[in-house]
Amino acid sequence: MLSLWQESVKNADLGSGAGAPVVASVSGAYLHLMPILGHGIDIVETNRLRKMVDDHGQHFLDRVFTPLEQQYCARNHKRYYEHLAGRFAAKEAVLKVLGTGWRGGIAWTDIEVRSQPSGQPVVYLSGECLRIATELGISRWHLSISHIETHATASAIGLRAADATS
Numbered sequence: 001m002l003s004l005w006q007e008s009v010k011n012a013d014l015g016s017g018a019g020a021p022v023v024a025s026v027s028g029a030y031l032h033l034m035p036i037l038g039h040g041i042d043i044v045e046t047n048r049l050r051k052m053v054d055d056h057g058q059h060f061l062d063r064v065f066t067p068l069e070q071q072y073c074a075r076n077h078k079r080y081y082e083h084l085a086g087r088f089a090a091k092e093a094v095l096k097v098l099g100t101g102w103r104g105g106i107a108w109t110d111i112e113v114r115s116q117p118s119g120q121p122v123v124y125l126s127g128e129c130l131r132i133a134t135e136l137g138i139s140r141w142h143l144s145i146s147h148i149e150t151h152a153t154a155s156a157i158g159l160r161a162a163d164a165t166s
């Protein structure tokens, strides 16, 4: 279900037509330039991830992280748990944007964090998460991750494509 604010953004008259009220026009231009539909942040203790891996091993890894994510994190042995925690924080941040939290029908692996050659993280959705994002009108993501030895944090922003009208 769309939040009131998301509903109002989705239904907003972009106000680009002649004769549109000035305020609506300014607000419409803002919406058109900044089609942000949601923002989520999360912070994770690195040790929490370490304990989950210690206790549940590969079963936990496979339930939460895609093969690509596992491969990426395993490349850096020293910061392995930091990379995992960063990806876990990213998944929770994306869930906050979707407004659902983790619940039935959603798999952690519906949210995949891929890394560009530059190291920049990118969100890829599938399954139920993709369905919810599509329903909200979100077609683009901005994701930022940061981690130190003890904690990882992530911020995710869901956007509507600038040229999308519905």
Ligand SMILES: CC(C)(COP(=O)(O)OP(=O)(O)OC[C@H]1O[C@@H](n2cnc3c(N)ncnc32)[C@H](O)[C@@H]1OP(=O)(O)O)[C@@H](O)C(=O)NCCC(=O)NCCS
Binding pocket: 082, 083, 086, 087, 115, 118, 119, 120, 121, 144, 145, 146, 147, 148
């Ligand atoms: C990209 C950079 C800013 C990351 O900052 P950092 O303090 O090293 O590390 P953080 O924990 O804050 O961030 C790490 C995360 O940044 C993200 N990241 C890496 N490169 C990125 C890039 N080019 N653009 C956006 N995000 C990036 C990744 O998600 C990474 O986590 P991951 O590898 O688990 O996916 C940093 O590596 C960098 O290039 N700094 C430029 C200055 C520099 O080179 N300093 C070193 C010599 S003084």
